[in-house]
Amino acid sequence: MTFLRARGVVKSYGPTPALRGVDLDLAEGETLAVTGPSGCGKSTLLHCLAGILRPDAGEVLYGGQRLDTLSETARSLLRRTDFGVLFQFGQLVAELTAAENVALPLLLAGKGRREARAAALEWLERLDVADVADSRPGEMSGGQQQRCAAARALVTGPKVLFADEPTGALDALAGERLLGQLTRVAHEQRTSVVLVTHDASVAAYADREVVLRDGTVDPSGLGVDLTTTP
Ligand code: ADP
Numbered sequence: 001m002t003f004l005r006a007r008g009v010v011k012s013y014g015p016t017p018a019l020r021g022v023d024l025d026l027a028e029g030e031t032l033a034v035t036g037p038s039g040c041g042k043s044t045l046l047h048c049l050a051g052i053l054r055p056d057a058g059e060v061l062y063g064g065q066r067l068d069t070l071s072e073t074a075r076s077l078l079r080r081t082d083f084g085v086l087f088q089f090g091q092l093v094a095e096l097t098a099a100e101n102v103a104l105p106l107l108l109a110g111k112g113r114r115e116a117r118a119a120a121l122e123w124l125e126r127l128d129v130a131d132v133a134d135s136r137p138g139e140m141s142g143g144q145q146q147r148c149a150a151a152r153a154l155v156t157g158p159k160v161l162f163a164d165e166p167t168g169a170l171d172a173l174a175g176e177r178l179l180g181q182l183t184r185v186a187h188e189q190r191t192s193v194v195l196v197t198h199d200a201s202v203a204a205y206a207d208r209e210v211v212l213r214d215g216t217v218d219p220s221g222l223g224v225d226l227t228t229t230p
């Protein structure tokens with residue numbers, strides 16, 4: 001079932017066109033890699049799909065509902081309940097422990113302290129960073145920080161995880177570990193993932209790949225199914 005869909009999405013920054021009419025479909029539980037060279041519009045597309053940026057033209061539909069025409073308040077509420085985001089640098093709060101960082105979205109959603117901590121520990125366990133639950137980001141490796149940031153993005157049970165170059169600041173081994181755990185957990189939870197990357201070895205973790213070139217989907221790269229390509 002397609003539940004996130006872009007149709008003819010156009011976005012410019014002043015005179016600079018970033019997206020020139022992008023069509024894209026994301027199915028429930030699917031991990032979709034959005035790839036292409038630097039500057040082709042990947043991040044802009046992710047921000048439009050996640051309701052962070054409003055497209056200049058075209059439509060973004062989530063569960064059959066227009067996302068691009070919602071008010072800022074409605075979009076920010078939807079982002080909090082249904083979407084998770086993971087960026088290149090985890091942006092953990094330096095003063096808080098790993099467990100406190102992961103518990104934060106639940107506390108903001110009104111959950112009690114005990115419940116939030118229990119869920120945080122469970123998610124740290126799932127991403128194999130339970131051992132640093134009481135450490136602060138400065139005491140953790142880059143890979144541990146990113147896995148902790150992934151736990152924070154997933155703790156609220158989002159329907160879609162938007163990940164923008166999540167391994168960009170990690171060495172190859174830490175990157176593989178993050179992606180392995182992220183894609184396993186996403187499949188278990190039936191969370192859809194939009195994985196933006198310029199790196200083919202990262203895209204290989206996705207079920208499917210869409211290639212952007214100069215703000216449009218490259219038709220030759222459309223629908224390449226990485227799980228069945230010989
Ligand atoms: P990618 O993620 O593939 O590197 P981006 O979506 O970041 O591509 O950028 C697409 C184009 O839009 C590029 O030409 C970039 O320079 C431009 N761009 C991105 N963000 C901004 C911004 N905030 N202001 C002006 N131009 C931007």
Ligand code: ADP
Nearest residue numbers: 132138139140141142143144145173174175177
């Ligand atoms: P991972 O691949 O799990 O992210 P690394 O291979 O980078 O971890 O590091 C292995 C171990 O070394 C980790 O368990 C961590 O405790 C420790 N470590 C690595 N980098 C740092 C750092 N900058 N500060 C503190 N501990 C670190």
